[in-house]
Amino acid sequence: MSRLVVVSNRVPVPEKGGAAASAGGLAVALLAALQERGGIWMGWSGKSSGDNEPGPLSLEEQGKITFALTDLTEKDVDEYYFGFANRVLWPICHYRLDLAEYGRKEMAGYFRVNRFFAHRLAPLLKPDDTIWIHDYHLIPLAAELRQMGVKNRIGFFHHIPWPPADVLAAMPVHEEIMRGLAAYDLVGFQTDHDLENFAGCLRREEMGDALGDGRFNSGDKIFKGGVYGIGIETEAFAKFARKAVSHAMVHKAKESIIGRDLIIGVDRLDYSKGLTQRIDAFERFVLNNPAHQRNVTYLQVTPKSRSEVPEYEQMQRTVAEQAGRVNGALGTVDWVPIRYINRSLSRPILAGLYRLAKVGLVTPLRDGMNLVAKEYVAAQNPDDPGVLVLSRFAGAARELKGALLVNPYDIVGTANAIARALNMPLEERQERWQRMMDYLLEHDVSRWCDDFLNDLAA
Template sequence: MSRLVVVSNRVPDPAKGPPAGGLAVALNSALEKMGGVWMGWTGKSSGVKEPGPLQFVERGNITFALTDLSRRDLAEYYTGFANSVLWPLCHYRLDLTEYARKDMAGYFRVNRLFAERLRPLIQPDDIIWIHDYHLIPMASELRRLGVGNRIGFFMHIPWPSPDVFFTLPVHEAIIDNLTAYDLLGFQTEHDVENFALALKRDGIGRDMGDGWMAAYGRRFQAKAFPIGIDVAEFASTAKEAVRSKAVKRTAVSFAGRDLIIGVDRLDYSKGLTHRIDGFERFLIANPAWRGRTTLLQVTPKSRSEVQGYSDMQRQVAEHAGRVNGAMGTLDWTPIRYINQSVGRNTLAGLYRIARVGLVTPLRDGMNLVAKEFVAAQNPADPGVLVLSRFAGAARELDAAVLVNPYDVEAIGNAIARALSMPLEARVERYTAMMARIEQNDISKWSADFLGMLQPEEQRTTEPVPA
């Protein structure tokens, strides 16, 4: 069987192992079974003009190849082009894109650096899996260095509509680089359609059917691979966590009130101010619920070096403060806003005791919080998921209460509906959603992608381990 080579912007600390659940566990598991290399950034700056040398760590069947980046690289590649251009663009926030040619040049320079450092590690039969928007040019750079291996790419964030994508001054270069891959993976069919439409609208390629596309004289595959979670593991964690001191203490602090929970990174794509305003509309329209329910919003800080994120932190705090000041009483705070990380096990327990999970991003590639909330529920008395129709998860979790996250009145109405939903309806919705996330869990996502990326002659004789 071929070895697997994974390249991602960040790599979990080999000394600590991957965090429980999620993408890192899936990649670690595939690498352990297939053997191979995991290359990426350490998350640290070399503090000098040049990036540090590759650092190698051996853990079982995996060779971790890690590199620091220079301050200039971080400013241009990471903070600049990746997170101040591609991230807002793909989340439809054209007003927040800050395109600069030097940042674009730094983005391509770092991808070239990654490719040059990876090239000596690649063996002839390796298959290579590149991850996310930070590393779009990697395949082109590897091809220039003579790499003929099968190379796949997975886009973890949304792929925008052509009208949005074409506003990027270098959109043709981005498309050109993507066509150097053998397999492109997207979160949803909508993302695949947007990509195919971009090829057609720009007159550079076409959809040939059955997942095959052609552009710039190259043929490649593009397909939706919705990412999942380790459902059984997370459900077990949640069941155990409700007995933990932290969850019990938190439950007592709510004094028997119904808990509504939202958990998001601090990011403008998450719709946090709209969500708070929607909760306020719910309280205004349903005064009988005042004092009977509390919104717990857990929002760790994110990318504080980008101006838009520090502005968002201030805005969210102001919105929560306004609602608490106007509607709170001596013994009741409507919104409990936590601007720091909470442990995964504790979150799992809080999901389980919550009556409503409020997941209302303005745009999201998938959103695994929605799937974790479902997995964490008590099958005999489940809570209700209120989910943005613009999250990739809505394509699978259509039994949630779907809502337009821009419509604060609709959010308020959805909260009221969720809190008032009878047990029979809650169980029916939970059962349908649980079946979907069990069917499309994280191991299936990894196995499906790698199975298609394998050389054709190996696809039936040597299945990729789940």
């Protein structure tokens, strides 16, 4: 079995003898695959080294895995990460042309850092290594490696949405991005819609076409594209949630909402998550359903994200002000309608809160998959499960057929879905939950990992 080489923008290095620093399902699955095959996980250390050239790769071996971390210069971070990746590619892929700020300096930095990664990775490679590159930060990496003569099998997985041709073409360097993807042997997307959009981009720009059986051509290169909806570690998370209800903080939360139904939303602070529309929908629900006033609590957990990017700083102020306005308008001496937490909570606490919540409110304006939706389902008590209210624009909507699907731009429709979820009979809740849980157990993150690597090897 060939070694596996994983490359991602950031690397969740486990503590010695412990779990990964980011113990999410993706890290668990990739670490397991690396431990089985042996190999390397390379990425940015998260540190910047001023204006000087970064020092040598930091190599740390744990079992059969070598973690290879590199610093970047402050200029690299500004141009590659905060600049092109998060102020051009991220908004374009989330259909937000109005927020994309293209600059040639940032574009040059993005390609420069990918070239830098290639030069750091190439000396570590063996001829039969399988290389798996992750996400929008590193799209050009395979093309850079090919130019250096690397002939290994290289796969790419795009974790966020892929836009249609009209949206992508608004980005001045869209052709270079498309050529970067054509340098891979296998390109994976979250949903069939994303893959269809990608095929449409090839055709519309006359850069290639679909050949059938998942194969595409671009110039003289033939490569494959496929759908690999990422999952979670379903069974493990369900056990985790059962234990988490006894956590002291979860117990306090339960005591604080006695007699009230809990609605929960958990999102990174980002304009793609539909937070302002969601708060509007909750307010409309309360106003339209007097019987639920004082009998429901909406908990929104929203850790800060990319605060160095101005759009995110503005978003933080807007959401906090909106939650405050609703609480001021609707709250009473003994009832605060919205509990807004602007920091991270540990995974045990979140799992326990998911299990307490009668409604999981997951309403992004656009999302590649959304694992919060899947974690909420996995965390439920089978005897008395909650209801998932899910945006039709999340990738998870293609898979979780037991959710109540909503259009997050339709405030009244989302408010009505919240009311329906809270009033749903037990038998219907159980049937909807079981349908989703069966799917999640079959399509967990380990299967996602195995399916992609098997197709790349084939």
